[in-house]
Amino acid sequence: MSSNKPYSNPALEETTISTNSIFTGKIISLQVDTVRLPNGSTGTREVVRHPGAVAVLAIHNGKMLVVDQYRQPLGRCEVEIPAGKLEAGEDPMEAAARELREETGYTAKSLKPLQSFYTSPGFADEIIHLYVADELEAGEMTPDDDEFLELSELTLEEAYAWIREGRISDAKTIMAVYAWHLQQLTGNF
Incomplete structure (x- = not known):
């Protein structure tokens, strides 16, 4: 981090x-x-x-977990890694575990901090804390009441294809895909 x-x-x-x-x-x-x-x-x-946010790069059986949801500011759906805003005083690692569980149903035996970054420092103070989830166990999705999601699992090749197609176009998810690719080349995060 x-x-x-x-x-x-x-x-x-x-x-x-x-x-x-x-x-x-x-x-x-x-x-x-x-x-x-x-x-x-x-x-x-x-x-x-902005209070800050968390995002989770979760790999299960060699595939990255992503959620598809409608994004009003874009006027369309966007495929993203599990993520969400921090609640007041909330520990980012605990928030990452919560978002992973709520949006995908999965829990992780461990979460490792990967990087924290500012989304748009020219006009916003939002910081996103990106984590890598390890040793995932399936469970039941429990999204927020106003959150409608579809869960998918992508190979690295599929993730790059979805980036090219514009289905994945947000910075945190693209950064996670690049980090995953780098991990495959180097063997570590």
């Missing part, structure tokens, strides 16, 4: 002068910050605040 130590370059830092809260919703909030730029002038930054 990547370090939580923040990187800093003082020559490029901006200082927040004021924050105007625009919207607070169930998942995100939006604010507009007025900032002092490195050259002394001011600018505005539109910022989406």
